[in-house]
Amino acid sequence: MVPTEGGKPMTGAKDWRELLTWSAELLARSTGADLGEWNRRVRDTGITDEPALRRWLAAQGVTGYAQMLLVMERFGYPDFMLASADELIDAQYADRPALRPVLDRVLAVVATLGEVTVQARKTYVSLVGPRRTFAVVKASTRRRVDLGLRLADEPGGRLEAARSIGSDAAAVRIGLHSADEVDDEVVEYLRRAYDENLPPAKP
Template sequence: MVDSSQALLLRKSGHDVQWWAEQGRSAGLKGDAELREWMRAGHGITGYAQYAVSWEMFGYPEFMLRDADELLDVQYRDHPNLRPIANTLLAWAAAHPGVAIQMRKGYISLHSSRRKFAQVTRANNTAVDVTLRLEAPIGERLKAVRVREGDFFDRKVRLTSEAQVDQEFLDFLETALEQNS
């Protein structure tokens, strides 16, 4: 996530994270909110590109300093029945060249070389949701997700067992990967 945020910053602005951090320090910025407003209002830099500078100036969030296995363990500690679903999805991602896995505090993010295409989230005590950036018709398994305008993650599959990670579901993942590569 750090690398992709830094690369995004460089693509958007033409300057690396060290340059931006030095500019922020020179401007006397003292906190994250002040930095974000300065970058957005004064320079048109928003979103993940801002994170790279914020982390450089003010430190990394606690979850980013944790090991990936530790983050996954915490997500599924009280829901061992759902861990096999996550493990199967991680195995699929690891077997696909060009798929990057980003462990987060509350979910798993799957990225192509271009952008995020899937998010794996423990939905409740009995299910894992896989939200997809996918252009495909709504169906029995592929459900619509209500999202804010401009959010392209508007398809979801809810999984309640490892057996549901079947060929139909894997085809959804493969298509999402292809469409976002």
């Protein structure tokens, strides 16, 4: 069973704020200057458009997530990055509440697999093991939740080719229309995806 609070599922999911904190720490480690100092430097440039700011930051050796953070600090954060994990997930299922039990059942299953981090994004939920993302859950239509799996399996049977499930992690997917369809076969696929994406065993 998924824990609830006031009748609502508690996902325990992490949101974008953890990534933003990590990005700020990365910026400080890689450049020796913290976020406040970099914001001052950006203001002092007088740059007023995003492409020019990205070029300037790249010239300073600031790329990737650190650059993304500074661009958003200057030009504003998307609303979904300021939302909590539960708010993001609630929005994903707001117009398809009958599908929410599918996600809740999947989360209940992965909680038994081992070390799993649930990461809420704008349109999907990532399931991350100790090494990397091993599954993705997305309410793709009003009647179907797609469970994307990082497996070496070729499409066949219940496994279909995965396309546009929110990240490149999923190679195959299983379409789920109700919580009852998260059966023993799906549980086994989830377990295999988790195991296949664990860190390599040390010699």
